[in-house]
Amino acid sequence: MSSDLVRVRPGLARDASKLRSIRLEALADTPDAYGETYAECAAWDDEVWTRKAEEWNFYLAEINGRVVGMARGESHNTRSDIRFLFAMYVAPSARGTDVARRLVDAVSAWARVQGVNSLYLYVSNAVPRARAFYAKVGFVATGSSLSMHRDESLVCDEMCRDLEEFSFRVRAVEASQLYDLRRRVLRDGDPTVDVVNPGDGLVTTRHFGGFLGERPVVSASFYEVEAPFAPGERAYQLRYMATDFDVQGRGLGAQLLERALEELPRGDVGRVWANARTSAQAFYEANGWRVVPNSLFVSQETGIDHVVIQIPLV
Numbered sequence: 001m002s003s004d005l006v007r008v009r010p011g012l013a014r015d016a017s018k019l020r021s022i023r024l025e026a027l028a029d030t031p032d033a034y035g036e037t038y039a040e041c042a043a044w045d046d047e048v049w050t051r052k053a054e055e056w057n058f059y060l061a062e063i064n065g066r067v068v069g070m071a072r073g074e075s076h077n078t079r080s081d082i083r084f085l086f087a088m089y090v091a092p093s094a095r096g097t098d099v100a101r102r103l104v105d106a107v108s109a110w111a112r113v114q115g116v117n118s119l120y121l122y123v124s125n126a127v128p129r130a131r132a133f134y135a136k137v138g139f140v141a142t143g144s145s146l147s148m149h150r151d152e153s154l155v156c157d158e159m160c161r162d163l164e165e166f167s168f169r170v171r172a173v174e175a176s177q178l179y180d181l182r183r184r185v186l187r188d189g190d191p192t193v194d195v196v197n198p199g200d201g202l203v204t205t206r207h208f209g210g211f212l213g214e215r216p217v218v219s220a221s222f223y224e225v226e227a228p229f230a231p232g233e234r235a236y237q238l239r240y241m242a243t244d245f246d247v248q249g250r251g252l253g254a255q256l257l258e259r260a261l262e263e264l265p266r267g268d269v270g271r272v273w274a275n276a277r278t279s280a281q282a283f284y285e286a287n288g289w290r291v292v293p294n295s296l297f298v299s300q301e302t303g304i305d306h307v308v309i310q311i312p313l314v
């Protein structure tokens with residue numbers, strides 16, 4: 001398995017059919033672990049699965065692009081102030097690896113960004129392996145339990161995991177740690193697009209990652225490139241600014257930029273500039289960047305509208 005590409009990522013609306021097949025596999029494999037039944041969910045048509053894929057905050061684990069596991073992170077329907085891990089499943093072929101832990105860590109990262117300090121779950125007494133796994137990754141029983149609606153003999157214990165280690169941290173990283181984010185968030189997840197930049201390994205280039213635990217959730221890379229509007233002056237170009245889908249809009253991108261702008265080596269470099277998607281213009285302006293007048297253009301690489309923005313490096 002060591003040379004296999006293992007990836008855990010937030011699921012998107014376009015993953016509806018993958019969600020359907022892994023969820024039905026889980027319900028068929030371990031029916032006593034879940035409140036829903038295979039029969040109930042197998043009756044849902046494509047439209048329902050498309051809606052679920054849009055509404056659910058779910059995560060997929062993939063090995064070489066094949067889905068081998070899933071989990072959901074949601075607010076409980078009657079306890080909206082706490083976050084729950086639901087629908088955890090890893091295919092038999094991927095059990096005993098770190099896939100299950102990575103799924104739980106992905107949900108833990110999301111929960112932490114929602115402002116809570118603990119992640120809760122219910123585990124059925126019919127799945128001792130699941131309970132042992134949860135204990136191994138730091139969940140402890142809270143003492144509460146409830147019976148499954150459809151079968152009173154299935155008792156589910158509540159467990160909870162402390163999320164302290166999932167506080168947001170920014171650090172300098174190698175470019176390769178950011179390639180997955182670049183591809184998924186900025187290039188539609190297209191596996192054929194090259195996300196390696198020729199300048200990635202230059203000594204003047206700096207890459208920063210924002211992490212929740214060990215999960216990279218924000219990326220930004222700075223290349224020493226003159227600004228088109230200020231030829232002859234040394235400057236950094238910011239590229240590949242991306243925040244993962246499930247944690248966008250929570251201030252993480254702004255925190256990463258603030259730290260990166262503090263840490264970039266100055267020398268006689270006086271500014272940072274970027275080609276910013278117009279959809280992100282308000283984000284940059286709120287963080288002190290200014291749009292270069294009359295700089296609107298369409299990117300040849302992505303076909304998306306951009307403006308040129310800049311900020312002094314003081």
Ligand SMILES: CC(C)(COP(=O)(O)OP(=O)(O)OC[C@H]1O[C@@H](n2cnc3c(N)ncnc32)[C@H](O)[C@@H]1OP(=O)(O)O)[C@@H](O)C(=O)NCCC(=O)NCCS
Nearest residue numbers: 030033088089090095096097100123127128129130132133
């Ligand atoms: C629960 C699940 C996600 C855990 O993933 P996993 O990859 O199997 O987990 P791990 O192998 O890392 O850990 C399981 C632990 O349970 C132990 N274990 C295995 N069978 C066991 C059993 N019958 N009783 C108690 N412990 C058991 C394993 O030895 C291992 O501990 P160790 O690493 O200290 O040896 C996965 O088993 C699964 O999808 N099961 C079916 C669905 C399910 O039960 N979901 C839970 C819904 S709440």
